[in-house]
Amino acid sequence: MFRTHHQLSETRRPRVVIVGAGFGGISAAHGLRKAQADVVVLDRNNYHGFWPFLYQVATGILETQEIAYPVRSLLRKQDNVDFRMADVQSVDLDRREVLTDRGAFEYDYLVVAGGSATNFFGNDELAEHTFGLKDIEDADRLRNHILSAYEEAAAASDPARRDALLTFVVVGGGPTGVELSGQLATLAHRTLPREFPSLDLSHVRVVLVNSGDSVLQTFPEVLQAHARRTLEKLGVELRLEQHVESVEDGIVRFGDGSQLGATTVVWAAGVRAGDLTAALDVPLGPGGRVPVTPTLNLESRPEVFVVGDMAYLEGYKGDKAYPMVAQVAIQQARRAAKNIEALESGRELGEFSYLDKGQMAIIGRRSAIVDGFGMRLRGVPGWLTWLGLHILYLSGLRNRIVVLLDWLAAFVSPTRSTNVITRPDAGERVAQVQERLLAAHRESPAELEAA
Numbered sequence: 001m002f003r004t005h006h007q008l009s010e011t012r013r014p015r016v017v018i019v020g021a022g023f024g025g026i027s028a029a030h031g032l033r034k035a036q037a038d039v040v041v042l043d044r045n046n047y048h049g050f051w052p053f054l055y056q057v058a059t060g061i062l063e064t065q066e067i068a069y070p071v072r073s074l075l076r077k078q079d080n081v082d083f084r085m086a087d088v089q090s091v092d093l094d095r096r097e098v099l100t101d102r103g104a105f106e107y108d109y110l111v112v113a114g115g116s117a118t119n120f121f122g123n124d125e126l127a128e129h130t131f132g133l134k135d136i137e138d139a140d141r142l143r144n145h146i147l148s149a150y151e152e153a154a155a156a157s158d159p160a161r162r163d164a165l166l167t168f169v170v171v172g173g174g175p176t177g178v179e180l181s182g183q184l185a186t187l188a189h190r191t192l193p194r195e196f197p198s199l200d201l202s203h204v205r206v207v208l209v210n211s212g213d214s215v216l217q218t219f220p221e222v223l224q225a226h227a228r229r230t231l232e233k234l235g236v237e238l239r240l241e242q243h244v245e246s247v248e249d250g251i252v253r254f255g256d257g258s259q260l261g262a263t264t265v266v267w268a269a270g271v272r273a274g275d276l277t278a279a280l281d282v283p284l285g286p287g288g289r290v291p292v293t294p295t296l297n298l299e300s301r302p303e304v305f306v307v308g309d310m311a312y313l314e315g316y317k318g319d320k321a322y323p324m325v326a327q328v329a330i331q332q333a334r335r336a337a338k339n340i341e342a343l344e345s346g347r348e349l350g351e352f353s354y355l356d357k358g359q360m361a362i363i364g365r366r367s368a369i370v371d372g373f374g375m376r377l378r379g380v381p382g383w384l385t386w387l388g389l390h391i392l393y394l395s396g397l398r399n400r401i402v403v404l405l406d407w408l409a410a411f412v413s414p415t416r417s418t419n420v421i422t423r424p425d426a427g428e429r430v431a432q433v434q435e436r437l438l439a440a441h442r443e444s445p446a447e448l449e450a451a
Contacts, residue, residue, distance in 0.1 A: 013038050014344055017098050017107040019088050019276065021048050021071045024113030024308035024329035029081050031337025037344070039081040040105060042098065046071055046085045049136055050394050052326070053403075055176060057139035058146070059183040060191075060419045064136050066402050069395035088114070090279040093301055109303050109340045112290070113333060114276035116309035116324055118267060119287070129247045130267040133176060142266065144426035146184075147419060149263050150192060152430050154199045164261040164437050165430070166204045169252050171244050172268035173210030173217065175361040178227060180266060181208040182364035185234040190365070195419070206236045207260065209252075211243045211269075216361055216369070218323075223369040226378045230363045244269075250437030263433050271324055273310045280304075285312035286321065294351035296336045305339065307332035316354065326393075327357055362386050 014037045018025045021043035032039050047068040056062045075081050086100035091110070098105045118132035131142045146168070153165035166188075170181045188204040208215065208231065214224045215231070215238070231238065245253045247267075252260045273288040282298060285291045289312035290298070296311065298304045308329030316322040322332075332352055339349045358372015360382065368382035377385055387407065394400050421427070 014108040016109045017105050018111045020113035022115045023326045024333040027330045027333035028111045028337050031334045033078050041083045042086045044087045054139045055180040058142040112306045113308050114274040116271040117274050119270040119272040130265045144423040147421050148426040148430045165263050167262040169207045169262040169265045171209045173215035177268040181236045185236050209239045230367050234364050250433045295349040305336040360386050
């Protein structure tokens with residue numbers, strides 16, 4: 001059992017505090033399973049989320065509970081670890097304390113694995129007028145908003161109002177943006193036509209905006225080209241080499257001066273380190289990440305390790321920073337756990353070495369691309385590989401079975417039982433955006449129509 005500050009004198013075992021129960025935090029805890037130490041994991045939520053499936057929750061393929069698993073259940077087999085549901089507020093590096101809304105937790109070693117947040121690049125208006133997709137709450141809000149937009153469109157008699165309700169803009173051409181765009185198009189053209197027989201869904205527009213000249217630009221060009229063709233076949237409009245200047249009141253303004261009316265705008269144009277980095281009170285690197293040594297600790301504080309999306313370390317494919325992906329977080333957490341044991345035993349610390357397992361992205365129904373281990377797969381083979389590997393990393397046998405069944409149901413039938421509106425306020429938000437959008441349309445109809 002972990003002891004908080006006033007109980008510390010009762011034990012001589014080293015105390016390890018892990019902040020965050022994501023891929024990095026859970027992997028660090030598992031890496032310390034044989035350590036002679038007391039370990040506590042802190043997180044504001046009591047679940048570990050499988051974020052690669054967030055877009056499937058947002059588009060009604062999966063339920064929220066299918067991509068979440070209780071942290072205590074993940075750690076139940078470890079006698080030396082405990083969990084506290086607590087909101088970390090700051091870290092006192094001198095006193096070696098993590099301060100939370102549940103009190104102070106002293107540590108001998110600290111692992112910071114707080115993950116990332118949507119990067120709005122300091123633009124508060126973007127944060128206010130668009131949807132991010134970084135946690136279960138985001139996905140649930142977006143799903144309710146999307147379904148409410150369709151319901152409002154079914155009741156709309158004004159063509160301009162209907163078209164704006166049926167326009168979905170996704171900003172960002174990385175895996176999240178591509179996967180979400182593909183599913184939004186599938187939802188519009190395969191799932192919903194039978195459920196909205198009186199609504200002409202040929203008016204649906206799914207627009208994917210990216211500042212680069214292609215999508216999925218970290219993939220080989222042949223796979224990028226396949227992704228573009230697949231998206232276009234699904235009906236996704238690509239606006240490449242274009243950036244978004246602003247989003248306000250349902251109007252997306254682009255860098256070339258054009259404008260587009262859209263009730264739903266999703267921001268998937270980048271991520272930054274989570275806000276917890278500021279609590280460490282150390283100089284930050286690009287993306288708000290914490291610079292660490294090759295052994296993953298702070299240069300001035302060898303007892304403090306930072307892993308995953310919060311850590312800034314160069315060495316990926318030469319001198320690039322390691323990407324903010326799950327595999328990096330998992331492997332860095334395991335190395336940090338080994339280095340904590342090394343510090344305790346007086347051994348030399350090992351430097352982080354990354355085994356790149358490749359990358360993959362699902363584009364639409366029965367289509368994905370995979371680039372890893374010398375393989376370049378696309379279409380159905382890529383899709384099957386994507387399914388298998390993601391199921392492998394999903395936590396909990398029940399979740400794996402339920403997700404497989406839901407995927408099978410989505411494959412053989414267009415109907416989705418998860419297409420229910422559970423937030424009445426979602427309809428109110430849609431209506432408010434619509435009113436402001438239509439007011440702008442009346443003021444400058446030519447500009448919006450030209451877009």
